[in-house]
Amino acid sequence: MKTFLLTSFLISITYSQFLKPTQITQFCGIQEYLLPDIYYVQGSASTIVEPTQAIITLNIEVKKFQAQETLSQLAIISDKAIKAIKEQSSSDIKIQTNDFQIQPYTEFDYTVDPAKLIFKGFKANNQLTIETLNINEVGKIIDIAVKNGVETVGGVSFDISKEQKRRIKDVLIEDAIEDARHTADVILKQMNMKIISVKSVALNDVYSYDQMGILQQSVTVGYIIGPIDQ
Structure with missing residues (x-):
């Protein structure tokens, strides 16, 4: 018994x-x-960071009747533009070729009635992505590219290096956790409760760097809480 x-x-x-x-x-x-269930509080932190690198997207397009001729011309223009940019740029740059496409293209023939589509040849596209650590050279790089056969500028974006992001992110995580702790202390005091220990910390998907230069991070912290007089 x-x-x-x-x-x-x-x-x-x-x-x-x-x-x-x-x-x-x-x-x-x-x-x-x-003890009560885990008490979750969200904290956040942000900072303004000056960009240290620029990413330029250039588009090269070639139209020729024969596929081989189209590809050859595209390669010539791409090589010429890349060589000129590397030679005339005063800073270290990275150039990547991607998004290559070739396809037949047609146009409407309006000289006949009714108008009909006719085969005009092949169209090939190539995209160049250029990364430079000298953001003051963006305009110069674009000028060089256009003079050497590049027809379209896809866009320009500014960013910071991965190493910088990693260092700043570590600091923001610490600040966000401190922000969550402060919020929890203020709220729990009004409830005559206190934090006993930290149960969990989760990083939220709000870590980003936008074009305004704002880097931010948020976290959700789970606390074990109890009465103040315990």
């Missing part, structure tokens, strides 16, 4: 850890206060 009571007591204590926080267990005249 004693063994049965001891086993029942251990089962009761183990089970009590999973009961709702508003419940109080009582066994043999002893009351046990259960």
Whole structure:
């Protein structure tokens, strides 16, 4: 009989850890206060960072009747533009070729009635992505590219290096956690509660760097809390 009571007591204590926080267990005249569920608070931090690199997207397009001629002309223009940019740029740059496409193209012939589509040859496209650490050379690089056969500028964006992002992110995470702790302390004080320990920290998908130069990070911190007078 004693063994049965001891086993029942251990089962009761183990089970009590999973009961709702508003419940109080009582066994043999002893009351046990259960800590509330995890209290989650979101914190955030941000900073303004000056860009240190520029990314330029250039598009090269060639139209010729024969596919081989189209490809050859596209390669000539691409090589010429890349060589000129590398030679005339005063800073270290990275150039990547991507998004290559070739396809037949047609145009409407309006000299006949009704107008009809006729085969005009092949159209090939090539995209150059240029990364430069000298943001003051963006205009110069575009001028060089246009003079050497590039027809379209796809866009220009500014950013910071991966190493900078990593360092700044570490600081922002610490600041965001501190922000969450401050918010939790203020709110819990009004509830006559306090933080006992940190249960979890989750990084939210709000880490970003936008064109305004704002780098931000948010976190969600889970706290184990209890009464202030405990």
